[in-house]
Amino acid sequence: xxxxxxxxxxxxxxxxxxxxxxxxxxxxxxxxxxxxxxxxxxxxxxxxxxxxxxxxxxxxxxxxxxxxxxxxxxxxxxxxxxxxxxxxxxxxxxxxxxxxxxxxxxxxxxxxxxxxxxxxxxxxxxxxxxxxxxxxxxxxxxxxxxxxxxxxxxxxxxxxxxxxxxxxxxxxxxxxxxxxxxxxxxxxxxxxxxxxxxxxx
Amino acid sequence: xxxxxxxxxxxxxxxxxxxxxxxxxxxxxxxxxxxxxxxxxxxxxxxxxxxxxxxxxxxxxxxxxxxxxxxxxxxxxxxxxxxxxxxxxxxxxxxxxxxxxxxxxxxxxxxxxxxxxxxxxxxxxxxxxxxxxxxxxxxxxxxxxxxxxxxxxxxxxxxxxxxxxxxxxxxxxxxxxxxxxxxxxxxxxxxxxxxxxxxxxxxxxxxxxxxxxxxxxxxxxxxxxxxxxxxxxxxxxxxxxxxxxxxxxxxxxxxxxxxxxxxxxxxxxxxxxxxxxxxxxxxxxxxxxxxxxxxxxxxxxxxxxxxxxxxxxxxxxxxxxxxxxxxxxxxxxxxxxxxxxxxxxxxxxxx
Numbered sequence: 001x002x003x004x005x006x007x008x009x010x011x012x013x014x015x016x017x018x019x020x021x022x023x024x025x026x027x028x029x030x031x032x033x034x035x036x037x038x039x040x041x042x043x044x045x046x047x048x049x050x051x052x053x054x055x056x057x058x059x060x061x062x063x064x065x066x067x068x069x070x071x072x073x074x075x076x077x078x079x080x081x082x083x084x085x086x087x088x089x090x091x092x093x094x095x096x097x098x099x100x101x102x103x104x105x106x107x108x109x110x111x112x113x114x115x116x117x118x119x120x121x122x123x124x125x126x127x128x129x130x131x132x133x134x135x136x137x138x139x140x141x142x143x144x145x146x147x148x149x150x151x152x153x154x155x156x157x158x159x160x161x162x163x164x165x166x167x168x169x170x171x172x173x174x175x176x177x178x179x180x181x182x183x184x185x186x187x188x189x190x191x192x193x194x195x196x197x198x199x200x201x
Numbered sequence: 202x203x204x205x206x207x208x209x210x211x212x213x214x215x216x217x218x219x220x221x222x223x224x225x226x227x228x229x230x231x232x233x234x235x236x237x238x239x240x241x242x243x244x245x246x247x248x249x250x251x252x253x254x255x256x257x258x259x260x261x262x263x264x265x266x267x268x269x270x271x272x273x274x275x276x277x278x279x280x281x282x283x284x285x286x287x288x289x290x291x292x293x294x295x296x297x298x299x300x301x302x303x304x305x306x307x308x309x310x311x312x313x314x315x316x317x318x319x320x321x322x323x324x325x326x327x328x329x330x331x332x333x334x335x336x337x338x339x340x341x342x343x344x345x346x347x348x349x350x351x352x353x354x355x356x357x358x359x360x361x362x363x364x365x366x367x368x369x370x371x372x373x374x375x376x377x378x379x380x381x382x383x384x385x386x387x388x389x390x391x392x393x394x395x396x397x398x399x400x401x402x403x404x405x406x407x408x409x410x411x412x413x414x415x416x417x418x419x420x421x422x423x424x425x426x427x428x429x430x431x432x433x434x435x436x437x438x439x440x441x442x443x444x445x446x447x448x449x450x451x452x453x454x455x456x457x458x459x460x461x462x463x464x465x466x467x468x469x470x471x472x473x474x475x476x477x478x479x480x481x482x483x484x485x486x487x488x489x490x491x492x493x494x495x496x497x498x499x500x501x502x503x504x505x506x507x508x509x510x511x512x513x514x515x516x517x518x519x520x521x522x523x524x525x526x527x528x529x530x531x532x533x534x535x536x537x538x539x540x541x542x543x544x545x546x547x548x549x550x551x552x
Contacts, residue, residue, distance in 0.1 A: 141471075183328040
């Protein structure tokens with residue numbers, strides 16, 4: 001394996017994400033994920049900044065990097081202008097590329113790629129009421145069951161253009177637009193990642 | 202004299218001619234709010250705003266959940282900007298706060314790294330043959346409503362005042378994290394004292410509740426909500442906020458982020474189901490409105506066209522407090538007046 005720190009620092013976001021961490025811990029104090037999981041953004045910054053290859057690899061193979069909820073509260077509060085949440089995005093990117101994630105995380109990534117990821121390519125949006133199924137979303141309550149059961153009658157009342165042509169919320173996305181999205185995916189690596197995740201299923 | 206921190210920073214918000222971009226989450230859960238925003242822009246403020254049919258997702262949910270790479274998101278953003286350029290617009294208005302954060306981040310990266318901008322132009326050209334310009338003005342719809350809040354007030358039929366007591370309504374404002382936490386200088390009042398929603402509330406007669414967890418995330422967490430087994434993270438963070446705001450007895454919550462508004466509504470139902478606990482005195486929950494729903498109600502728009510009936514926490518008691526007139530019989534009717542069966546009632550959350 002080559003130098004992991006150098007690999008991480010090649011990412012376009014790295015220079016802005018990690019400038020010089022002074023280990024003050026404000027990020028951890030404000031972090032919702034640190035309160036809920038065994039996760040510590042201060043330690044993430046410190047581990048990467050120390051350039052200890054073994055420690056970085058251990059971090060990339062751990063589940064802890066998948067705990068961040070991406071709220072970016074850390075970015076707002078860091079007195080040095082670091083963004084631990086951005087470092088997380090870089091660590092996750094290379095953990096996926098190098099196959100460093102464990103079976104549990106891999107299955108989770110596959111599941112999202114096969115649902116919301118597929119939605120983008122098939123209907124042009126990450127989510128759509130037709131695909132937020134009440135049985136998979138009990139937290140949405142009986143009102144969601146009601147809305148999705150009667151959406152053809154209710155959505156037009158809300159000004160939506162449900163599966164219609166032309167502009168408006170919930171309109172049908174024309175195939176020419178979907179084709180361009182798919183082509184962008186092919187040119188920029190999105191399709192390769194999508195296929196890697198979904199074909200592993 | 203109280204120091205007004207929010208006043209130290211104001212952002213530039215264009216006057217007119219906007220290109221509107223719809224949102225995955227908003228069109229799913231709040232299509233009436235997108236409709237109301239366009240109506241306010243056109244009918245109340247007489248602004249030109251384009252609703253483009255060829256637009257699509259920004260992929261932001263996939264980007265922050267790590268199943269869409271940066272380069273792909275960046276080029277999808279470029280395609281959306283190319284639609285704006287093609288239509289002859291320069292002012293871009295994404296409906297979603299996640300999208301606003303995504304667009305701001307991509308533009309900032311291009312500014313700092315011109316080679317990356319060139320690579321994106323090349324990628325878009327290769328994939329679609331399209332060209333694009335970076336918007337001259339990139340703002341969230343809540344910025345625009347904030348800017349024109351006094352103009353809108355002139356047309357309002359109601360105020361955020363309890364008609365029984367004459368006192369201002371107590372309002373919890375929740376600003377989506379990606380509105381200003383990633384790039385504080387892009388938000389009105391920056392990230393610590395965002396004034397975007399507080400300004401609307403104060404102008405329209407209400408009182409802002411300043412509670413300890415005011416700036417805490419709603420708990421969306423991207424992958425944490427998308428993965429059913431991780432949703433404990435999401436509900437726990439909203440619960441922390443509800444517990445913190447409960448002693449202040451807010452009349453309602455208003456949010457400028459689609460995820461936040463949806464979660465803070467639906468997690469109240471979930472917590473009621475799990476613990477038979479609500480955060481108001483009477484067991485109905487605290488209504489959660491989008492800023493367009495708040496403005497629309499005060500302008501006298503039909504609450505059932507705004508979509509308040511598809512929230513799980515119902516808003517009739519709030520509307521009664523303000524004195525808003527509504528037709529209860531129209532609540533569960535379709536667009537053509539068709540009578541629909543009523544939804545099932547939750548076990549604990551009163552409706």
